[in-house]
Amino acid sequence: MRIDIITVLPELLKSPFEASILKRAIEANLVEVHFHNLRDYTSDKHKSVDDTQFGGGAGMVMMVEPIDKCITALKEQRNYDEIIYMTPDGETLKQGIANHLSLKENIIILCGHYKGVDQRVRDHFITREISIGDYVLSGGELGAAVLCDAIIRLIPGVLGNETSALTDSFQDNLLAPPIYTKPRDYKGWKVPELLFSGNFPKIEKWREEQAYLRTKERRPDLLDD
Numbered sequence: 001m002r003i004d005i006i007t008v009l010p011e012l013l014k015s016p017f018e019a020s021i022l023k024r025a026i027e028a029n030l031v032e033v034h035f036h037n038l039r040d041y042t043s044d045k046h047k048s049v050d051d052t053q054f055g056g057g058a059g060m061v062m063m064v065e066p067i068d069k070c071i072t073a074l075k076e077q078r079n080y081d082e083i084i085y086m087t088p089d090g091e092t093l094k095q096g097i098a099n100h101l102s103l104k105e106n107i108i109i110l111c112g113h114y115k116g117v118d119q120r121v122r123d124h125f126i127t128r129e130i131s132i133g134d135y136v137l138s139g140g141e142l143g144a145a146v147l148c149d150a151i152i153r154l155i156p157g158v159l160g161n162e163t164s165a166l167t168d169s170f171q172d173n174l175l176a177p178p179i180y181t182k183p184r185d186y187k188g189w190k191v192p193e194l195l196f197s198g199n200f201p202k203i204e205k206w207r208e209e210q211a212y213l214r215t216k217e218r219r220p221d222l223l224d225d
Helices: 010-018 020-027 064-075 095-101 119-124 141-152 200-218 220-224
Strands: 002-007 032-037 050-052 060-062 082-092 106-111 128-131
Touching: 002 010, 002 064, 002 141, 010 020, 010 032, 010 141, 020 032, 020 141, 064 106, 064 119, 082 141, 095 141, 106 141, 128 141, 200 220
Parallel strands: 002 032, 002 106, 082 106, 082 128
Antiparallel strands: 050 060
């Protein structure tokens, strides 16, 4: 998989990809992540990427021309499965979206800034718009990092245990059940005895029941889906 991220602040984005699972995935050649500074595609001496909006109003708008030049240059080199715009009014990121995108080969992610991008970018270039929640950030970079993390960890070979991602919360519209590790008894706080029984079918049934109960208590909306 290759992910190209278009941004005006590449330095803000790079650190998550220089540590932990994302770094290992890149070093193992399981994924390529490339950052493209939008200012490199401007034509004026000030490297302007934004301007005031037509019709008046507060806030600057990212201009269509540099975005067009950047996306066009990338598309001349390869075909892209999705061109994603990170925006608060996009569809909310859920596990199913991450699952779907992890199967793609080439993806572009455009990070918005200021008041957003010229609508013509959304009309003519963007194939999917994604939000990480009902709130506004100063830019799309952090949202892009979240999206990349959610996608990359699903690529075969990235996680040490291939079944780990399949048992995460939301994979089956349920939250994960309680989990425990050593010590067995800590300050009188004991691990359920069933987990030491060796009866794995019964343990799995218990986990399913706990996952359902936890979801019903904390996120009943997931059960409606």
